[in-house]
Amino acid sequence: MAFHIRELTPRGAGAVSVLELCGDGAKEAVCALGGVGEMQDGALRLLRLRAAGEDLDEALCVVHGSDHVELHLHGSPVLVARVIDALGGGAYRGDDKAELEASAAERLATARTEAAARVLLDQAEGALSRRLEELAGRDEAEARAGVEQLLERSQALAPVLSAPRVVLAGPVNAGKSTLFNVLVGSERAITSDSPGTTRDMLVGYASLGEIEYELIDTAGVREVEGSGGAEQVEREGQRAAELLREGAHKVFWVEDASAGAPAPPDGCELLLSKADLLNEPPIGSISALADPLGARQELSRRLEQSGVRWRAGEPVLFSPELCAWGEEVLAGPSSALSARLRAPLER
Numbered sequence: 001m002a003f004h005i006r007e008l009t010p011r012g013a014g015a016v017s018v019l020e021l022c023g024d025g026a027k028e029a030v031c032a033l034g035g036v037g038e039m040q041d042g043a044l045r046l047l048r049l050r051a052a053g054e055d056l057d058e059a060l061c062v063v064h065g066s067d068h069v070e071l072h073l074h075g076s077p078v079l080v081a082r083v084i085d086a087l088g089g090g091a092y093r094g095d096d097k098a099e100l101e102a103s104a105a106e107r108l109a110t111a112r113t114e115a116a117a118r119v120l121l122d123q124a125e126g127a128l129s130r131r132l133e134e135l136a137g138r139d140e141a142e143a144r145a146g147v148e149q150l151l152e153r154s155q156a157l158a159p160v161l162s163a164p165r166v167v168l169a170g171p172v173n174a175g176k177s178t179l180f181n182v183l184v185g186s187e188r189a190i191t192s193d194s195p196g197t198t199r200d201m202l203v204g205y206a207s208l209g210e211i212e213y214e215l216i217d218t219a220g221v222r223e224v225e226g227s228g229g230a231e232q233v234e235r236e237g238q239r240a241a242e243l244l245r246e247g248a249h250k251v252f253w254v255e256d257a258s259a260g261a262p263a264p265p266d267g268c269e270l271l272l273s274k275a276d277l278l279n280e281p282p283i284g285s286i287s288a289l290a291d292p293l294g295a296r297q298e299l300s301r302r303l304e305q306s307g308v309r310w311r312a313g314e315p316v317l318f319s320p321e322l323c324a325w326g327e328e329v330l331a332g333p334s335s336a337l338s339a340r341l342r343a344p345l346e347r
Contacts, residue, residue: 003029003067005084010109014075019083021069029087030061030069039063051086059083100129104318107161115160115210119310123318131315136341143337144330151326154317157310161318163205163214164249166303170264172220174254175273179288180204180217182295201244208300210309216244250303257285269302 003023009016021030031039033056034047043063049056049071057079060072073083104123111117135146168176184204202217245251245267253264257272261282264270275281276290286295310316317323329340 005087007080008070009075010105013077017073017075017077017080019071019073019080021071021087023067025067026069027063027066030071033083033086034059034061041065049083049086051082056083056086101126104128107318112163112205113160113207113210113212115310116212118312119157119160119314119316120318122313123316127313128315128317132341136338140337143341147326147329147337147341150315150317151323151330153314154323154326157316158320158323159211159249160310161316162320163212165216165244165247166206166213167216167218167244167248167251168254169218169245169251169268170221170254170271171256174220174256175288176220176254177202177217179254179273179286179295179299180215182288182292183208183215183299208296208303211303213249213303216248218244252299252302257281271302 003021003026006020006022008018008020021027027039030047031037033049033051034045035050036045036047039045039061041063043061045061045063046058047061048058057073062070062072064070071083073080101124104120108117108120108124111120131146131150135143135150138146168180170176180202183206185206201219204215204217206213206215245265251268252271253268254271254273255262255264256274257278258274261270261272272282272285274287274289275285276287278285281287284298286298288295317326329337332340
């Protein structure tokens with residue numbers, strides 16, 4: 001038989017695994033394994049798969065055509081391997097993919113958002129490889145312009161693929177921990193009217209729009225008097241918060257709205273909280289406690305990227321290493337551009 005088999009879902013345990021059979025004899029092989037004589041093109045059918053007198057699984061079969069069939073199985077890697085062996089086709093499970101596709105497929109298995117999964121699935125199916133091959137065949141000026149555009153788009157889409165760090169900083173009792181809990185969707189941080197409740201950083205993940213952010217709640221800023229153990233711990237927490245602010249994608253300096261609108265430290269964006277305590281709260285202020293949905297929407301608005309959105313089938317340099325490689329390609333001599341573009345495809 002000339003058909004081959006490919007796993008459409010990421011490899012590993014899961015609820016469902018999908019196998020695609022393409023080529024001559026694909027439908028006949030599934031019919032034989034499912035114990036049915038014939039299935040019409042376009043059919044959707046539940047089959048009991050058996051081999052060597054043993055039940056393998058109950059699977060949903062989608063017949064796209066005589067040479068194109070999908071099997072939706074239970075997501076056990078052992079089961080999938082047994083079904084592939086029983087079908088007897090040429091197994092194409094990703095092991096023989098080019099390095100770029102294999103790397104994207106590996107990252108796809110751990111994608112944390114739908115947008116990230118869609119970007120990586122396109123690359124696992126060859127979107128980036130095809131674009132590099134196309135650019136390698138163009139003249140130097142067109143190839144360079146194409147790489148520049150690819151790198152620019154990839155850098156703009158980078159937050160979709162790797163959770164950018166967002167730090168909540170500011171004075172004590174400003175509402176940082178309440179906001180943190182609202183954004184991560186659970187009571188992770190202890191909230192209290194007592195100053196200095198948060199003494200160490202808390203890390204969680206918050207999906208806002210198409211992007212998932214690494215969110216960090218930090219110790220509130222205040223003058224700490226005394227030299228006891230508790231005071232020392234709080235001072236250490238404040239120092240750790242300062243270090244975290246330096247490398248963050250965004251730092252929100254959270255202040256109680258009743259304090260007015262003080263200037264935040266350099267590199268921080270002011271976010272006024274506890275708006276429900278004022279009769280006329282400032283525009284853009286939030287109340288995570290009284291209006292959690294409004295707080296999420298305001299943070300989403302402020303974190304929204306510059307209008308750049310992923311497009312289906314778009315090639316993307318999907319890792320920091322690939323973006324760095326793209327910069328190296330542009331920095332090198334134009335005469336060797338074609339060879340450098342093909343290098344990732346020939347590894």
